[in-house]
Amino acid sequence: MSQLKLVYFAWVRERVGKAEEEVVPPASVATVADLVRWLGARGEEYAHAFENPKVIRAAIDKRHVRPEAAISGAREIAFFPPMTGG
Amino acid sequence: MSQLKLVYFAWVRERVGKAEEEVVPPASVATVADLVRWLGARGEEYAHAFENPKVIRAAIDKRHVRPEAAISGAREIAFFPPMTGG
Amino acid sequence: MPATIRLQRENFDPGAEAAALSRGRTDVGAVVTFTGICRGAEDGAPIAALTLEHYPGMAEAEIVRHVEEAGKRWPLLGVTVIHRYGRIEPGENIVLVVTASSHRDAAFAAAEFLMDYLKTRAPFWKQVESASGRTWVEAKAADDVAADRWAKPPGREAAE
């Protein structure tokens, strides 16, 4: 799999400890849900950020997606909590 | 029955030909509907103004009332078309 | 609840009126402003102006009553209603409703409630001035339907 840009917002960003990074997930990581599981196993800070996948929202190339969305072809994937704008 | 002030608005006023007047209806005129019938018989201009009682709205002492409302004790009764403010 | 109700010939400034409802306080989280403006055409035909006639005394009383009713139905922190009368040309303001609350749902609902009632229950009548003369605007059935959605069970007021 090619290189992927990940961006984090709000408390996901705070827990991961960075706003963005480049990763190269293994080929077995096919969906957003797979990516969340893979990230959660990368260390304590990730385990904390992704401990409750139900409250994690995701966007692929700046469009909302569901956990079952395929990540192939994505350039930028964002993870964040439920939105509280307006 | 004592003296009663009548006020007219919009096309009711234009048809009657005056904005207000004082009247002394007979004792048999008990309700707003009675008053409309009595006024309608007072001449051509009144007959024109009140030819379709269904579209005439009324207020007693500046509160909306239905045709069956009693007029006893009223000081001022207004007649006007359906409202078009806002 | 602070309420400002004015009937006037003069134009008004919707932004200034809305700003006044939240100035100097920090409990207001939502302000909804409705401005009704005179359009240049009525049913497709160009108009020169509208003339608004009203029933002095009753118009104020009806608006006051409905503002009080809105204050009972929703947790409002302020309401302003301004309705002009007299001659109004296309592009000019006719009516203003501003509602302030902690949260948006109450502010939106109260503003719609007040506008629906102003359209159907406040004693104002619009006359259109156009090339073909002067005609009274007819009440719209859709406005009655809009007002009816706020109706409570009967028995509260003679004509409701």
Add this chain to the structure above:
Amino acid sequence: MPATIRLQRENFDPGAEAAALSRGRTDVGAVVTFTGICRGAEDGAPIAALTLEHYPGMAEAEIVRHVEEAGKRWPLLGVTVIHRYGRIEPGENIVLVVTASSHRDAAFAAAEFLMDYLKTRAPFWKQVESASGRTWVEAKAADDVAADRWAKPPGREAAE
């Protein structure tokens, strides 16, 4: 339909933005303005400020998409959406939605639709700054319910 969408740190003037939507034209009959303001307390506890984080690029795109959707659903003559980010103190404006139409029903519905979507779908996150530190505001189930009332049958967008 003229649409103005701005994300900015700076404050804005709701009255000036609303006036711009009807200036110089006579087809607009109704302008609805919603202003969201930072309150001085959150769940009863005083706050010092809110800090709004957003996802640059996506926030604009999401708002553009919903403004376009509003333009398809209602006969709008203009829309302005301004959303601030950064640190905002109690009493300051946070968000503005202005909708213009010939008639009030479309203007009201579109403004509510846009606010409900901004609350639940636009990538903004509020952090509260208070005496007890900084905490992220939790999403409200009531906001999801409010947004759901506008949902169309599924299949239109991946995450709807």
